[in-house]
Each structure stands twice: as C-alpha cells, then as structure tokens.
C-alpha cells in the first residue's frame with residue numbers, strides 16, 4: 001500500500017495512525033492544533049471502542065487513564081429511577097464496560113502509541129485536489145504536500161468534507177449543551193456510575209473520570225447559535241436546573257467558570273457516500289452523531305480500525321474505501337437515528353409518564369438486543 005495522509009489527530013485520526021503503524025502502512029498525521037490538548041471535558045468510551053482498543057493493544061492504557069463504570073442510571077429530576085443499566089453484565093459479555101475518561105488523557109494515551117515523528121502539529125489543511133493520480137494538499141502555512149490517499153479525520157466541521165462534499169450540511173438537534181469539569185467528591189452511590197437526570201426539556205448527566213475529577217453536562221432545548229447572555233453562567237445554570245436533586249447544584253457551584261463550555265449539538269445524517277476517489281472521511285467528518293448514545297467517539301474508533309483493515313487487504317485505496325463504507329454504513333446510520341431520537345424523547349414536554357413507563361418496563365431481551373447491536377463489533 002502507498003503513502004497516506006491523515007488529516008486530524010483526534011480520536012479517529014490517532015486510532016487510524018496506531019492501526020496503520022501496526023499494519024505497516026506508510027502515513028503522516030497532520031493536525032491543526034499546536035498541541036494535542038482537546039477541551040477539558042470527559043468522554044465515555046463504550047465497550048465497542050474498548051474492544052477495538054483491545055485489538056490494538058491500547059485497552060489497558062485507556063482503562064488506566066479513566067474509570068470503568070458499573071452502572072448507568074437514568075432518573076427524573078427527583079432521582080426516581082426511569083431506567084438502570086447494569087454494566088457488570090455488559091463487561092462480562094463484551095470484555096469491557098464503559099470507561100469514563102478525560103479527553104486530554106485519552107488523546108495522550110493514543111498519541112503515546114504512535115511514532116511522534118509521524119504526527120505533525122500546527123499544520124491546518126486548507127484545501128485539497130486530485131492531480132495526476134495523487135492528492136495534492138494545501139496547508140495554512142502555504143506548504144503543499146502530495147499523497148497517494150487521504151483520510152479526512154478532521155471532525156464535525158471537516159475541511160476535507162467541505163471540499164469533496166460541499167452539499168452536505170450539519171443538522172441542529174434543537175438542543176444545546178454546557179459541559180463542565182470539576183474536582184469534587186461524589187457520594188458513594190454515584191462513584192463508578194453515570195447518573196443522568198431527565199427533566200422538563202432539560203437533562204443533566206455526570207460521571208467521575210479519575211482522581212475525583214467529575215465531568216458533567218447540562219442539556220437544554222434551545223434555538224441554534226444561542227449565546228450566554230450572562231457572564232455568570234453558573235447562576236444561570238443553577239436556576240435552570242433548580243428542580244434537579246442529587247449533586248447537580250453543588251457540582252455547578254464548585255466548577256470554575258472557565259471550565260464550563262457551551263456547544264450546540266449537531267449531527268450529520270446526510271452523507272450517503274463517505275469517500276471520493278482517493279479521499280475518505282472517517283469519524284465525525286463522515287457521520288457525526290448527537291452524544292445521546294455516547295457513541296460518536298466509539299464509531300470513530302470502529303471506523304479507523306475497519307478502514308485500516310481494508311487498506312491492508314486491498315490493492316487500491318478506492319477499493320478499500322468502498323468496502324470500508326459497506327461494512328460500516330448501516331450501523332452508523334442506526335446510531336445517528338437512535339441517538340437523535342433519544343435526544344427528542346429525553347426532552348419531551350408532554351407524555352413523560354408514558355415514556356417513563358415504557359422505559360421502566362422495557363423487556364430485558366429488547367434492551368439486550370439493542371445493546372448487542374451497538375456494542376458488538378465486526379471482527
């Protein structure tokens with residue numbers, strides 16, 4: 001196989017880099033950021049991602065960087081259980097539970113498994129074109145580099161995607177999210193657990209990641225592109241979530257202002273084809289999902305592994321890209337769809353009693369089959 005360039009050193013790009021190094025495929029990663037230091041938030045790495053990490057020999061390092069969770073509880077504002085998920089059973093089945101980890105630590109772990117000479121930082125792609133059987137890439141520092149194939153792993157606002165599929169646009173979910181990170185001691189019952197409280201068009205979730213670092217998110221139904229009208233965002237959030245019991249108020253209060261960040265939640269359901277000739281998109285660049293299933297990063301990891309397997313087996317990148325998409329497309333579509341609708345249902349203003357009744361009484365065989373379809377990876 002020839003020389004490839006990976007644009008983006010996030011979860012997808014670094015996982016692809018580890019897999020390519022192990023498969024003996026020549027590559028370089030170009031990352032726009034001057035250092036690999038993503039926003040200080042947490043991320044849940046689901047069992048499907050952990051199985052891929054296991055195949056790549058990085059699972060233990062990821063586990064060591066975070067906390068393996070034992071349960072997920074979804075409750076109403078008053079902490080009445082709506083749905084509980086026992087992750088010990090999941091771990092027994094898939095070899096790993098969900099790991100809650102600081103994004104920066106995850107990134108550092110993945111980076112530590114790649115030859116650092118192969119990751120060039122502070123190098124933002126501006127445009128790319130195909131010429132004489134090569135891909136020609138133009139960077140912000142005015143350098144031009146050629147490659148035999150390109151993997152666009154440059155995230156939800158992908159420059160690679162904008163170049164090859166300008167007609168594909170993000171969809172706003174109708175919800176905005178504030179994420180916070182705080183050092184705090186949680187009551188024992190919420191250690192090794194994710195707690196998510198569903199209220200009236202509001203949601204609050206939290207989990208410990210490691211060393212008493214708590215990651216929380218607060219989601220509200222809101223118009224797109226809203227801005228915080230107050231500098232005192234903590235008071236605003238405390239007021240919005242005043243009816244929420246448990247550690248919600250104390251977590252918001254204890255979080256420094258600069259550790260709270262607002263993000264509109266989008267997905268990308270529209271891309272029917274993730275590749276064009278010698279250029280292929282993976283992760284959020286191809287198919288961002290809303291975070292409601294905690295699967296965007298996991299799907300990026302699955303993509304990276306599957307794509308590199310196909311590159312390893314195929315004579316041409318074009319063939320590899322095609323069979324990669326055939327293997328991944330249906331699962332990813334299901335995740336985008338499911339995740340979007342969980343967000344809608346979680347924020348229902350009406351019929352909450354009916355929703356909660358069905359969630360409380362979901363037969364275990366239905367839940368198991370849904371989780372299987374998400375957490376099982378194709379070998």
Ligand SMILES: Cc1cc2nc3c(=O)[nH]c(=O)nc-3n(C[C@H](O)[C@H](O)[C@H](O)COP(=O)(O)OP(=O)(O)OC[C@H]3O[C@@H](n4cnc5c(N)ncnc54)[C@H](O)[C@@H]3O)c2cc1C
Nearest residue numbers: 008010011012032044124125154155283284291296297298
């Ligand atoms: C609020 C929220 C919570 C989430 N929670 C979870 C969760 O719990 N579990 C989960 O699995 N997923 C979660 N996700 C989704 C997850 O964050 C993404 O799916 C994941 O980060 C995608 O990885 P990626 O590598 O494709 O993109 P990214 O992680 O965005 O990485 C893209 C990289 O490309 C670089 N880049 C961008 N443009 C250029 C350019 N022009 N040139 C060079 N480099 C460039 C960026 O700097 C970045 O490093 C969440 C998302 C949100 C918004």
